[in-house]
Amino acid sequence: MNQVFGPVPSRRLGFSLGIDLVPFKTCTLDCVYCQLGRTTHKTLQRQEYIPMGGILREVEKILNKGKRVSYITFSGSGEPTLHSGIGKIIPRIKRISSIPVAVLTNGTLLDQRQVQEDLWAADLVIPSLDAVDEKTFQRINRPHSSLNTKMIIQGLDDFAGKFPGKIWLEVMLVRGLNDSKEHIQKMADIIGRLPVEKVQLNTPHRPPAEDFARAVSSKDLRRQGRIFGGNCEIIPDLAPAREKILPDEEAKNIAEAILSLVTRRPVSLDDISLALGRPTNEILKYLEFWRSGGRIKSRVYQGKNYYQKKD
Secondary structure, eight states: OOSEEEEEEETTTEEEEEEEOSSTTEESOOOTTOTTOSOSEEOOOOBOOSOHHHHHHHHHHHHTTTOOOSEEEEESSSOGGGBTTHHHHHHHHHHHOOSOEEEEEOOTTTTSHHHHHHTTTOSEEEEBOOOSSHHHHHHHHOOOTTOOHHHHHHHHHHHHHHOSSEEEEEEEOBTTTTOOHHHHHHHHHHHTTSOOSEEEEEOOOSOOSSTTOOBOOHHHHHHHHHHHOTTEEEGGGSOOOOOOOOOHHHHTTHHHHHHHHHHHSOEEHHHHHHHHTOOHHHHHHHHHHHHHTTSEEEEEETTEEEEEEOO
């Protein structure tokens, strides 16, 4: 499977079957906290980066295996709304499955009417908003030169007011960049006027693109959450989904499954164990196999070891 991955356990979406619609690090932003590293292709150009037919065949193949899937999620290694065919792919997936569809987006293209219409068939959209002033926006998100906070906020407000599904707004707080009392209050005032179901506060918990992108403490995150009001939840406080041990017939593919997880994003030993339902001592053997073969590397972040693909 090239563009479809998982199902993987998620703190918000249970077991998520991920769909990657764009080439690695094709995005409208170059966020300092991105767990996938720096953006290599910063663009606003929408096009059919990956053929739709292949994506749909991959989704159907995995669904036919009968794996536990809570959401089919458009996310992956770049901004999914850059794919010009997302508005056709979502309805086609819903015709072959009753599993709800979620779209994780940075929200930068929601001011475009076509993008809004393309997401109409989704059940859940999770846009992000990390800054509400230009200085902070440039520091934390490093956007394409054509983007600004005014158009993003206006697009989000317009989309949220029309979208028939659920909207959860994610805010990623980075220590020293967008977590000042003044900025938090300004964000809370603006977000409080947006018609979203909930606000989800997050902070980097995997190795970021830039070493200076540090996490906010759990205590501060909860304190800041109170400023956003009663519909705010703290992502790190949510328990990840857990899976049972994989059937024996799938165990032979465990090495490839581990490599697939590691090449998508930095993951810890516990992350892999939860995702695949295998004991950590077994996972370690395969990790060492791929590490010694030069395919992956490890990195310590906030006292925890993470595995990621080797450059």
